[in-house]
Amino acid sequence: xxxxxxxxxxxxxATEEQQQAVAAxxxxxxxxxxxxxxxxxxxxxxxVEGNFDFAxxxxxxxxxGYFAYRDHxxxxxxxxxxxxxIMAQRTSVQFKY
Amino acid sequence: xxxxxxxxxxxxxATEEQQQAVAAxxxxxxxxxxxxxxxxxxxxxxxVEGNFDFAxxxxxxxxxGYFAYRDHxxxxxxxxxxxxxIMAQRTSVQFKY
Numbered sequence: 001x002x003x004x005x006x007x008x009x010x011x012x013x014a015t016e017e018q019q020q021a022v023a024a025x026x027x028x029x030x031x032x033x034x035x036x037x038x039x040x041x042x043x044x045x046x047x048v049e050g051n052f053d054f055a056x057x058x059x060x061x062x063x064x065g066y067f068a069y070r071d072h073x074x075x076x077x078x079x080x081x082x083x084x085x086i087m088a089q090r091t092s093v094q095f096k097y
Numbered sequence: 098x099x100x101x102x103x104x105x106x107x108x109x110x111a112t113e114e115q116q117q118a119v120a121a122x123x124x125x126x127x128x129x130x131x132x133x134x135x136x137x138x139x140x141x142x143x144x145v146e147g148n149f150d151f152a153x154x155x156x157x158x159x160x161x162g163y164f165a166y167r168d169h170x171x172x173x174x175x176x177x178x179x180x181x182x183i184m185a186q187r188t189s190v191q192f193k194y
Contacts, residue, residue, distance in 0.1 A: 095139030
């Protein structure tokens with residue numbers, strides 16, 4: 001299995017509505033991707049100072065499954081329309097387990 | 098449930114042995130923490146340029162469970178001894194699901 005994790009920091013200007021649109025669009029999209037085994041995303045709970053703002057965690061059987069998600073045209077379109085305009089920083093790791 | 102996610106970037110000087118020690122120590126520690134519901138950590142698989150190097154993902158029933166893990170003296174000791182010396186950057190998110 002491969003677990004994909006991405007953490008986002010939004011810009012200071014990002015509105016609540018824009019942030020919620022990212023989560024809503026990704027949650028609607030994920031079930032349409034056959035290679036996704038599990039998918040969770042969510043806004044930081046505000047427990048710790050200095051955190052990033054949003055996390056995406058997805059599981060796949062293999063590398064091909066991950067790339068099918070990453071490069072999916074609908075994923076690209078959602079990212080360009082909802083994520084890119086409010087993204088300040090982004091960190092990612094994919095690890096095998 | 099609360100999912101805790103932390104991504105680490107190691108220093109350029111971090112040895113393979115030092116990186117593996119972090120994973121080994123955390124994997125031995127996690128089963129001793131009663132509030133942990135699931136725990137996965139692993140080194141970046143090298144699929145994508147520019148990624149961070151290591152991920153930790155843990156699930157808890159609630160905030161108290163997360164803080165019991167975060168503030169556990171053995172966790173603090175492992176972090177200070179194995180993580181801090183090779184840590185260049187660290188990003189975190191805790192989200193409810």
